[in-house]
Amino acid sequence: xxxxxxxxxxxxxxxxxxxxxxxxxxxxxxxxxxxxxxxxxxxxxxxxxxxxxxxxxxxxxxxxxxxxxxxxxxxxxxxxxxxxxxxxxxxxxxxxxxxxxxxxxxxxxxxxxxxxxxxxxxxxxxxxxxxxxxxxxxxxxxxxxxxxxxxxxxxxxxxxxxxxxxxxxxxxxxxxxxxxxxxxxxxxxxxxxxxxxxxxxxxxxxxxxxxx
Amino acid sequence: xxxxxxxxxxxxxxxxxxxxxxxxxxxxxxxxxxxxxxxxxxxxxxxxxxxxxxxxxxxxxxxxxxxxxxxxxxxxxxxxxxxxxxxxxxxxxxxxxxxxxxxxxxxxxxxxxxxxxxxxxxxxxxxxxxxxxxxxxxxxxxxxxxxxxxxxxxxxxxxxxxxxxxxxxxxxxxxxxxxxxxxxxxxxxxxxxxxxxxxxxxxxxxxxxxxx
DNA sequence: GCGTGAATTACACAGTTGTATAACAAGGCC
DNA sequence: GGCCTTGTTATACAACTGTGTAATTCACGC
Numbered sequence: 001x002x003x004x005x006x007x008x009x010x011x012x013x014x015x016x017x018x019x020x021x022x023x024x025x026x027x028x029x030x031x032x033x034x035x036x037x038x039x040x041x042x043x044x045x046x047x048x049x050x051x052x053x054x055x056x057x058x059x060x061x062x063x064x065x066x067x068x069x070x071x072x073x074x075x076x077x078x079x080x081x082x083x084x085x086x087x088x089x090x091x092x093x094x095x096x097x098x099x100x101x102x103x104x105x106x107x108x109x110x111x112x113x114x115x116x117x118x119x120x121x122x123x124x125x126x127x128x129x130x131x132x133x134x135x136x137x138x139x140x141x142x143x144x145x146x147x148x149x150x151x152x153x154x155x156x157x158x159x160x161x162x163x164x165x166x167x168x169x170x171x172x173x174x175x176x177x178x179x180x181x182x183x184x185x186x187x188x189x190x191x192x193x194x195x196x197x198x199x200x201x202x203x204x205x206x207x208x209x210x211x212x
Numbered sequence: 213x214x215x216x217x218x219x220x221x222x223x224x225x226x227x228x229x230x231x232x233x234x235x236x237x238x239x240x241x242x243x244x245x246x247x248x249x250x251x252x253x254x255x256x257x258x259x260x261x262x263x264x265x266x267x268x269x270x271x272x273x274x275x276x277x278x279x280x281x282x283x284x285x286x287x288x289x290x291x292x293x294x295x296x297x298x299x300x301x302x303x304x305x306x307x308x309x310x311x312x313x314x315x316x317x318x319x320x321x322x323x324x325x326x327x328x329x330x331x332x333x334x335x336x337x338x339x340x341x342x343x344x345x346x347x348x349x350x351x352x353x354x355x356x357x358x359x360x361x362x363x364x365x366x367x368x369x370x371x372x373x374x375x376x377x378x379x380x381x382x383x384x385x386x387x388x389x390x391x392x393x394x395x396x397x398x399x400x401x402x403x404x405x406x407x408x409x410x411x412x413x414x415x416x417x418x419x420x421x422x423x424x
Numbered sequence: 425g426c427g428t429g430a431a432t433t434a435c436a437c438a439g440t441t442g443t444a445t446a447a448c449a450a451g452g453c454c
Numbered sequence: 455g456g457c458c459t460t461g462t463t464a465t466a467c468a469a470c471t472g473t474g475t476a477a478t479t480c481a482c483g484c
Binding site: 009048 | 470471473475478479481482
Binding site: 425426427428429430431432433434435436437438439440441442443444445446447448449450451452453454 | 456457467479
């Protein structure tokens with residue numbers, strides 16, 4: 001007489017992944033308030049109770065989603081170096097260009113990021129995630145800068161500056177795309193990073209792009 | 213027999229101001245989700261029903277609060293020019309330094325800003341507010357750049373770049389203050405804006421500061 | 425095949441949310 | 455000083471929130 005919904009047992013990893021992915025999609029679509037336990041579980045194809053079987057509470061799921069988002073963005077910027085030439089100037093130029101253009105610089109990604117930023121001040125664990133991912137990205141940038149033929153005297157300062165420039169343009173390009181022409185932000189990011197580092201990143205990028 | 217709460221009638225402007233201020237304080241303290249109609253009205257010293265007497269719905273109050281926040285931040289950056297000398301290099305340096313240091317660069321302000329950013333994609337009116345305030349700030353910066361003795365060839369590009377740098381450092385300094393030494397971000401912002409514009413903003417700022 | 429443990433569903437619950445509506449009272453006007 | 459507009463309170467309501475708990479049913483070991 002019961003018409004209980006049939007289901008399949010899945011691995012813990014699979015279920016956690018599905019729930020995190022569903023949460024991110026919902027936050028992207030409708031802001032943090034749209035990611036309710038019921039909406040998340042429905043999108044993941046399970047019932048609400050299961051969330052608390054894999055996460056102690058909703059906060060923990062939120063943290064997991066934030067970590068996943070930041071890891072994704074860093075690895076997307078890094079992916080462009082996978083099959084890049086070994087010339088450090090070209091590598092830096094490609095990395096910077098990738099960071100201020102899609103899919104890294106994307107309205108959905110920025111909105112997602114903003115949704116989590118509000119939690120940083122209140123949740124020490126979220127703050128820790130932020131520190132690790134921010135410093136991780138910056139250190140990556142710094143290592144690219146230190147590999148340059150004529151590295152700057154204070155690579156840490158240079159990395160902070162370029163990181164600030166990248167983050168600002170990343171955000172502005174995603175939030176107000178109609179205010180910029182195609183590739184304008186890439187050009188600006190390369191020109192100004194070049195001015196900061198006293199090298200010509202723009203032509204290095206252009207010649208590399210024309211090679212294909 | 214009724215012990216109905218006594219009250220005073222106030223002007224529409226006063227009530228709207230109080231409600232907006234209460235909403236901003238709550239978002240700052242506990243994120244967007246803390247700004248419920250009941251919490252807002254309690255903090256403003258009224259009952260919940262009154263909100264809908266002054267705002268058609270909660271969304272409208274949210275929009276008003278966002279507009280107010282952005283106006284405040286721009287005017288705070290601008291305030292430093294009030295009694296600044298007429299030397300355009302000094303004026304630009306003061307403006308940039310103010311934008312990446314308290315009270316403009318502040319964890320509360322950044323968290324508030326992030327809380328609203330999530331709405332930009334969904335709410336066209338919020339998007340319009342964002343466009344106006346972003347372009348307003350950038351145009352201000354561009355006018356300061358154009359006033360320089362040797363203005364750059366493309367002031368728009370320079371303004372976009374400096375704005376990006378400022379926004380990035382504004383955000384990073386507020387979100388992870390322990391990662392930077394005192395005045396480090398001001399120095400970096402001035403050095404790198406100077407590199408982009410080919411002028412020496414850092415010494416202009418330092419000599420101006422030592423004048424007092 | 426068949427038990428058995430655990431993944432999953434189903435349901436309940438108390439609290440909160442935004443909103444609608446009616447009763448009330450403050451303060452200006454004559 | 456009494457009326458009348460309307461700012462303000464009070465209360466109701468249905469929808470939704472996160473969470474706790476018991477009942478089911480899947481899938482694996484034997």
